Amino acid sequence: MRNRIRAAFYRGGTSKAVVFNGTDLPAERAVRDRIFLQVLGSPDPYGRQLDGMGGGISSLSKVVIVERSSRKDADVDYTFVQIAVDQPVADYGSACGNMTSCVGPFAVEEGMVQADEDGDALVRIFNTNTGQIYHVRFPVQGGMPVEQGDFTIPGVSGSGARVTLEFLRPGGAATGRLLPTGKPLNILQVAGLGAVEASLVDAANPVVFVRAAALGKTATELPQALDADADYMARMEAIRREAAVAMGMAETVTEASLSNPKVAIIGDPQAFTALDGCTHGADSHDLGVRLISMGNSHRAITLTGGMCTGVAAHIPGTLVNRIAGTSRPLRIGNPSGVLPVMAKVTQGSDGPEAISASTFRTQRRIMDGTVFFSAGIDADA
Numbered sequence: 001m002r003n004r005i006r007a008a009f010y011r012g013g014t015s016k017a018v019v020f021n022g023t024d025l026p027a028e029r030a031v032r033d034r035i036f037l038q039v040l041g042s043p044d045p046y047g048r049q050l051d052g053m054g055g056g057i058s059s060l061s062k063v064v065i066v067e068r069s070s071r072k073d074a075d076v077d078y079t080f081v082q083i084a085v086d087q088p089v090a091d092y093g094s095a096c097g098n099m100t101s102c103v104g105p106f107a108v109e110e111g112m113v114q115a116d117e118d119g120d121a122l123v124r125i126f127n128t129n130t131g132q133i134y135h136v137r138f139p140v141q142g143g144m145p146v147e148q149g150d151f152t153i154p155g156v157s158g159s160g161a162r163v164t165l166e167f168l169r170p171g172g173a174a175t176g177r178l179l180p181t182g183k184p185l186n187i188l189q190v191a192g193l194g195a196v197e198a199s200l201v202d203a204a205n206p207v208v209f210v211r212a213a214a215l216g217k218t219a220t221e222l223p224q225a226l227d228a229d230a231d232y233m234a235r236m237e238a239i240r241r242e243a244a245v246a247m248g249m250a251e252t253v254t255e256a257s258l259s260n261p262k263v264a265i266i267g268d269p270q271a272f273t274a275l276d277g278c279t280h281g282a283d284s285h286d287l288g289v290r291l292i293s294m295g296n297s298h299r300a301i302t303l304t305g306g307m308c309t310g311v312a313a314h315i316p317g318t319l320v321n322r323i324a325g326t327s328r329p330l331r332i333g334n335p336s337g338v339l340p341v342m343a344k345v346t347q348g349s350d351g352p353e354a355i356s357a358s359t360f361r362t363q364r365r366i367m368d369g370t371v372f373f374s375a376g377i378d379a380d381a
Contacts, residue, residue, distance in 0.1 A: 001375035005035065008106065008368035013098030013361040014155040014300040014336065015059045018371065019106055022067030022077070031377065033081075033090035036063045038373045040083045047085055053371070054083060058294035059302075061085050064099050068112050073133055074126035076107045082259050082294060094205050094259040095129045095173065097303025101163040101361035104136035105145035109365070115140045130173035130204075137164040138363075147364050154274070154337025155300040160362030167307055170204040171354035174260055178203060178354055180247035184317030190242045191253075193235060199318040200247050203311035203343075203354045205304035206260055208243040209319050210236075212267035212288070219267030219288030222275065223297035223335050226290060236263050236292055262305050264291040268323055274337045275299060285333035286313075286324040300336035307357035310341030315352045329359075 008019045018039055025032050037043070040061055041052020054061040063081040071077075080099060082091040104123030107113045115121040118141055125134040139146040139161050149161035171178035180202050188196045199209040212219040215232055226232060240263035244256035267288045273279050291298045291305045298305070310330045312320035324330060329340040344355040 002372045003375050003377070004370040004372050007039070007371045009053065009366045010064070010099070010102040010106065010363060011156070011366060012100065012102035012363045013153065013303055015062055015096060015098035016055065017062035017064045017096075017099050017102075018053055019064040019066065019102065021110055022065045022079075025065065034377045035373045036081055036083055036090050037088055038377065039371045042083050043086050043088045045086055049085060054085065056085055057296055057299070058082065058085070059098070059299060062096060062099060063090070064103065066103055066106050066110070066112070069126050071126050074124045075113050076103065076123065076125055077128055078103045078125050079128045084258060084294065089258060091257060091259040092129055093174070093257045095127050095304055097165065097167070097204060097307060098361060100125065100134055100136060100165055100303070102363040102365070104138055104163075105363060105365070108140065108145055115143050117143050121145070132170060132173055133168045135166045135168065149362070151360065151362055153360070153362055154334065154339055156362060160364060163361045163363055164358065165303070165361060166356055166358040167204050168356055169354065170307060170311065170357050172202055173204055174206045175202045175247050175249060178311070178352055179315070180206070182351070184315050184321070185319065186246060188239060188242045188246060190238050192238060196239055197319065198239065198243060199312060199320060200243055200261070201308055201312040201315065201318060202247070204307040204357060205262060205302070206247060206249070207291070207305050207308040207312070208240055208261050208263040209266050209312065210239060210263070211319060212265035212290070215265055217265050217267070217290070218270060219265050219290050219333075220270050220272035221290060223290070223299055226297040233292070237295070239263055240292070258294055262291055262293055262302065264289050264305065264309075266320060266323060269333060272333060275335050276337070278337065280333060280338060285331040285338045286327045287320065288333040290335065298335070301332060301334040301339060303359065303361065306332055306339050306341050306359065307343070310343035310357050311345055311354045314343055314345035
């Protein structure tokens with residue numbers, strides 16, 4: 001026997017997710033999580049999520065929940081759930097910037113938000129994962145979201161209508177502080193590696209930045225090559241876990257969550273070949289970034305990771321700032337091309353303050369209907 005539940009399947013930026021109206025879901029989180037795992041096809045020891053809607057990598061193994069908000073400063077609440085591919089884990093510890101681009105259009109299509117007949121719609125979003133407010137603007141026609149357009153983004157074939165994302169006050173998304181250690185540059189003592197220079201920045205999502213050269217890399221490598229280097233991946237995970245402790249996100253390295261913090265290598269701008277085969281010269285970007293998410297090298301860069309990088313560039317003394325300076329916009333070279341990010345940072349009485357971070361995406365509602373899950377899930381303990 002099986003049960004069914006309404007859902008939509010969206011591409012948001014360079015990610016895809018199953019999107020639910022919160023009113024259609026059971027109230028108990030443990031039951032929700034069992035449904036999400038089965039719908040996505042996790043855990044899958046073969047790494048393919050063949051028995052579900054996941055795509056075998058972190059950027060294609062996601063769930064989005066949208067519902068009306070009771071807050072005065074938001075129209076809808078947005079909850080992001082990262083589903084591990086090979087483990088029975090539904091992680092609520094991070095936000096997804098890419099999937100934010102579909103939250104506003106979904107809210108309009110579901111009737112949660114009333115848009116004008118034609119022009120641009122503004123949807124104010126409260127992210128329950130981070131407690132932060134996002135503003136999303138997108139074109140509408142006949143009161144419904146427009147998806148066709150001539151705007152392109154790295155990592156997505158074809159073009160679409162431009163969606164503007166602005167994260168307000170993105171600092172301290174997970175730790176409560178833009179610089180969780182109070183310093184723009186830290187020396188981590190990592191088991192098996194010794195002293196490692198790193199900048200620990202928490203904006204939109206927390207990211208650990210280390211110089212690519214310190215790991216014998218250039219930040220121009222393709223994700224497949226990085227994933228195949230088991231020694232590199234193990235060292236990056238050790239750095240990430242040590243940083244989680246330094247940032248106050250875990251008591252010990254073994255307690256660090258899978259989703260956060262992210263960890264990235266950064267390097268001086270150099271020519272690189274993107275996943276689509278296009279070559280980008282050194283003058284096309286301000287720094288190279290290769291970011292790891294959920295144990296895999298990201299095929300682009302997570303959008304929240306990109307926004308964190310943009311904010312970090314405006315904080316004097318960070319490794320990002322030392323390489324890229326305060327470029328506006330910051331052009332981030334990543335495996336899928338070049339991502340521009342705008343950020344505004346001011347100097348407050350207690351240090352730097354992130355006012356906003358913004359960039360552009362496209363989105364598309366690929367399908368909707370019902371997804372199925374085992375009838376016994378509702379009754380499971």
